[in-house]
Structure formats: C-alpha cells, structure tokens
Amino acid sequence: MNSDTYDLAIVGAGPAGMAAARTAAAQDLSVVLLDEQPAPGGQIYRSIRRPAPEDRRILGPDYYHGETLVRDLDHSRIEYRPGTTVWALDDDHTLCASSPEGSTRIHAQRILLATGAQERPVPFPGWTLPGVMTCGAAQILLKSSGLVPSQPLVLAGSGPLLLLIAAQLHRAGVAIEAVLDTTPAGHQLDALPHLPGALRNLPLLWKGLGLLRELKQAGIQRFAQVSDLRALANEEGRLHQVQFHADNATHRLPAQSLLVHQGVVPNVQLSRALGLEHRWHELQQCWHPVTNDWGETSREGVFISGDSAGIAGAKAAEQAGTLVALEVARQLNRLSTTQRDEQARPALKDLARERAIRPFLDALYQPARSFLSPADETLVCRCEEVSAGELRQMVDEGCRGPNQTKAFCRSGMGPCQGRLCGLTVSQVIAERRGVPVDEVGYYQIRMPIKPLTLGELADLHK
Amino acid sequence: MPNASEFPRIETGAAEWVEVEVDGQPIQVRAGDSAAAAVLAAGLVPSRSTPVNNSPRAPYCMMGVCFECLLEIDGTENVQGCMTEVRPGMQIRRQQGARHAEPVTHEDRQS
Numbered sequence A: 001m002n003s004d005t006y007d008l009a010i011v012g013a014g015p016a017g018m019a020a021a022r023t024a025a026a027q028d029l030s031v032v033l034l035d036e037q038p039a040p041g042g043q044i045y046r047s048i049r050r051p052a053p054e055d056r057r058i059l060g061p062d063y064y065h066g067e068t069l070v071r072d073l074d075h076s077r078i079e080y081r082p083g084t085t086v087w088a089l090d091d092d093h094t095l096c097a098s099s100p101e102g103s104t105r106i107h108a109q110r111i112l113l114a115t116g117a118q119e120r121p122v123p124f125p126g127w128t129l130p131g132v133m134t135c136g137a138a139q140i141l142l143k144s145s146g147l148v149p150s151q152p153l154v155l156a157g158s159g160p161l162l163l164l165i166a167a168q169l170h171r172a173g174v175a176i177e178a179v180l181d182t183t184p185a186g187h188q189l190d191a192l193p194h195l196p197g198a199l200r201n202l203p204l205l206w207k208g209l210g211l212l213r214e215l216k217q218a219g220i221q222r223f224a225q226v227s228d229l230r231a232l233a234n235e236e237g238r239l240h241q242v243q244f245h246a247d248n249a250t251h252r253l254p255a256q257s258l259l260v261h262q263g264v265v266p267n268v269q270l271s272r273a274l275g276l277e278h279r280w281h282e283l284q285q286c287w288h289p290v291t292n293d294w295g296e297t298s299r300e301g302v303f304i305s306g307d308s309a310g311i312a313g314a315k316a317a318e319q320a321g322t323l324v325a326l327e328v329a330r331q332l333n334r335l336s337t338t339q340r341d342e343q344a345r346p347a348l349k350d351l352a353r354e355r356a357i358r359p360f361l362d363a364l365y366q367p368a369r370s371f372l373s374p375a376d377e378t379l380v381c382r383c384e385e386v387s388a389g390e391l392r393q394m395v396d397e398g399c400r401g402p403n404q405t406k407a408f409c410r411s412g413m414g415p416c417q418g419r420l421c422g423l424t425v426s427q428v429i430a431e432r433r434g435v436p437v438d439e440v441g442y443y444q445i446r447m448p449i450k451p452l453t454l455g456e457l458a459d460l461h462k
Numbered sequence B: 001m002p003n004a005s006e007f008p009r010i011e012t013g014a015a016e017w018v019e020v021e022v023d024g025q026p027i028q029v030r031a032g033d034s035a036a037a038a039v040l041a042a043g044l045v046p047s048r049s050t051p052v053n054n055s056p057r058a059p060y061c062m063m064g065v066c067f068e069c070l071l072e073i074d075g076t077e078n079v080q081g082c083m084t085e086v087r088p089g090m091q092i093r094r095q096q097g098a099r100h101a102e103p104v105t106h107e108d109r110q111s
C-alpha cells in the first residue's frame, strides 16, 4: 500500500473543504483533498461541474455560487482525489482510504474533517416503504441526473430545505400534490426571542419568505401543523397513499412518491470513531463535536469545520473552512498570529452573521416530538428492523444506553452502522428513562466507518 | 415496460448516454448517473428486500448514509448503488433477501 505525506489532508470537498484547500494552498501548504463522491461540491454544490438540469433557473443562483469554489481547486498545491472514501484515522495523523484503485494511507501534519451533514432520520409509520425517500435524495437526483420523482408527489416535513427543494422541483416542471408542513403550533412563539439575531441576516430571511411566496403563487396545496403522518402501502408493498391529520380532520392523498425532511444534522461518524468529545445541542437536537474557535478538536492537529462541526449552512461552512486553513498556516509557521488574525477578519465577520440566524431557524423548525421519539409501532433501525416499542421494552428491562440495546437487538449493527438510527435510539432511551440525552450517550462507533470488502482489508496488510 | 414508479427525466442538455441493464432490461442512462439512479429511472422499485424480514425497500438517501440501495452489480452482491457510477454494459439486479456474502463491518472484524 502506498503512503504519501502532505501539510494538510482534508476529508470532504464541500464548501468547507474546498475553501480550506484554497486558503491553505494560497499559503503554499501542500494539500490533499479527499472525497468519496466522483466530483467536488459536497451536498449543496453536488455535480456543480456538470449539473444535469439545462435550465439554470431550476437550481438557482445560490447553487451556481459553487462554480467559483470548484474552479479554485485547480491549483498546483492542491491534489484532489475523487472517489476516495476515508474509513480510518490513526493516532499519528495517517488516514486510511479506499478508491477503486485500492487502499491508500495518507499522512499529513494536520487533518481537517469537513464531512458535512446528513438529513435527520425521519421515523414515522411507513417510512421504509419504497416510494418514500428524503427531500435531499430527490435533490441529488435532480442535480446529478435530471431525474424527478414519479407522481403524484407529496412532500412532508419542516425546515428551509423542504421549501427550497419543493420550489426547485416545481421549477423543473414537477406537479406537487401537496406540501405537508409538520412544524408544530407554538414554534413561531419559541422562535420569536431569537428574531433579533435573524434580523442580522435579512437576505437569508428574505429568501425564505420568497420561497413560501413562490410555492403559494404556484398554487401548491399546503397543509400546516400536520401530525400523524403515515405512509400506506398497496399489495405490492409500495407506497400508494399518504395519510395525515390537519385542520381537525384525517386526510388521505394518493402518492407514488413521498419526500420527507426534518432538517440536517452533523455527520459525526468519523469524529465519533476517533473518540473525540461531543456535546448534545438542545436547540438543534443533535450532537456536535467540540472544537475551539479555529475548529481544532480535543485531539491536537485534528480539525473539524462546516456542517460536520454543527449546522450553520453552506456560507458558514465556507468561512469556517477558511479559518481552519489560516490557523493551520499559523501552526506550520507560514503566518504569524497577527497575520492570521488580520486575514481572518472578513471570514469571522461573515461567519458571525451566518450563525446569528441559526437559533431562530433552529427554534422555528425543531422537529415535532413524534419524529424525535416515535410511536411504538415505528421502525427505528431500518437495517435490523427494530421498532421504537422494542427499544422502550428493553429500557424497561434495564437497558440504560444505546450500546446495550445494540447488544440485545442488533439496532445499529446493520450496514449503515447506526447512521440512520443513532440519534433516534438515544432519544427514545433518554425519554423513557427520563434523563437528558447527554447522559444516555451515543453508539460506540469503531473504525472502519464504512463496510470494507475483504480485498480492501487485505490491501491494508500488503 | 412503462410503469408508474419510473422516475422521469427533465431536459438535461448535452450529455453522453450509457446503456446498462436493469434486471435484464436494457436502458439508456446519463453518463455519471449512479446505479441507484438507473434503478429509479427504470422503475425497479422495490430494488431490494431486507435480510431480516424480506421487507421491500428502495433507495432512500442517495448519499451513502442508509444502505437501502444495496444492489447486485455485475455479479457482486451488496454494492451500494448510490455510490457506484454506471459503466457501459453494467448489469444491475435487484438484491433479494438474505445477503449471501455479508459486507465486512467492524463488528465482524472484532469477532
């Protein structure tokens, strides 16, 4: 197996990773940028080099902002390696990664994890049915393939991305049967105290209102304060109806596709596997790895930035990646502390503005309880098919945390390694025990963080 | 075999097209599409059934998180379809029930 050495190794070529690479290269640091996707961009700018939709209005100008970031990767100090999945990081800053060519070890003086976010798991009865997928999945299909969901189409959930993706699909000519807004009553009031922060970022607020207006003008049916969401199957076990409660009545809509969304949460798979410190973020209802102001974690020389450090959006990710690169340049003696601080000023200012609106959005769009700790019948672990009721029963029998339920019912032991049940399992247990989620903790994640083939493992020992 | 679950494609402008087979049926897809996208374009849904209860499933996240897109690709089982780009002539099949060869996970490595 080969082994290469760099000043900075970056995992993830989204806005955070790309901005870090650009800034580090400008300081003459040697950079390797690894991403498991075949092209740079991360989630927001996915397929930005070759977006599928011909009409640029469909994805909108915020998407095409990614073009400049990707262009800047063309730099002699940046080695970008697509199709490369990082599955381990050793104590001596050596990354283990696989690509179609085989496994490699990559050593770097400093490591940046910029692995982004994933959509929050949205458990409800029927969420495993074929025909149900996440809003983000539909957006990926639109950006990279120009494929749109089969219709009739219903969208359900909460948050700005739900509205954005509904608008993008509408602009792509897709007929939307209905948008079911599951934001519970009362969240507007909860968000109100955070409004002054939000007002510091008027353009973003304005964009959100614009999306609402766009959907309304399009005449798309919208139900508010939707509860009791349920996907119903036909005889072949495929989605054919969406049932829900709204306006004091139970409704049923025909559907070939149901897209669901309850916000995004940090992808903590690598940071967990490294045993880094994480804290529960009550407003965002998810875990954050602990970092200092420059993104450095509890392990010296290992940094995290962008949405994998805490959800703050694409613009914030870009600024946070820039800050990490400046600090790495200081640590590796390319910049003095004064120079670093001077160069960091614009990024810090923009970052503060992007972060200021978050508490407002987080309070407004916090998922309804029923999605965080679902009813007994709902499957929580899709891989091993474990329901919320089974988890509660295990708590009643004495299980105190996710690693114990894992041992009893295999929840979290399927191929997804807990990515899609970890948050929910911790929350169900905490609620049943009547203790804070922090006390219950999270699955113990071990490396490799992706299932490996025997060939890839054998490659390691060559 | 048009069926209601096929994902239609919007105007995508100039692109290379690649022919693959989805459960034995030839279909043209865009170069750069993932195998999971090809399966959705072909309407092969459900695209797998679970090892535990044989429940029907289909791609869910399209970004490598959920492993619901496991497919048999060119004879290899348990391939993550959303993370695999199509190649000309690729043979994509539904993955049925129990995995015959388990993917190696950390749990297996420990035992």
Ligand SMILES: Cc1cc2nc3c(=O)[nH]c(=O)nc-3n(C[C@H](O)[C@@H](O)[C@H](O)COP(=O)(O)OP(=O)(O)OC[C@H]3O[C@@H](n4cnc5c(N)ncnc54)[C@H](O)[C@@H]3O)c2cc1C
Pocket: A011, A012, A013, A014, A015, A016, A017, A034, A035, A036, A037, A041, A042, A043, A044, A045, A084, A085, A086, A087, A114, A115, A116, A117, A118, A119, A136, A137, A139, A140, A161, A164, A264, A267, A270, A305, A306, A307, A308, A312, A313, A314, A315, A317, B063
């Ligand atoms: C599906 C989805 C769609 C979204 N769409 C939008 C949108 O349209 N507009 C918007 O404002 N926000 C969107 N977001 C929110 C998103 O989090 C953005 O804020 C932004 O993409 C975050 O940037 P980032 O650099 O932190 O991470 P990302 O852009 O997520 O980039 C992380 C990168 O890391 C790579 N990666 C992860 N783990 C590994 C590994 N182990 N090995 C190798 N590579 C790895 C991924 O392939 C990815 O390219 C979306 C989020 C999701 C999950």
Ligand code: FES
Pocket: B036, B059, B060, B061, B062, B063, B064, B065, B066, B067, B068, B069, B070, B080, B081, B082, B083
């Ligand atoms: S669809 Fe989720 S991992 Fe492929």
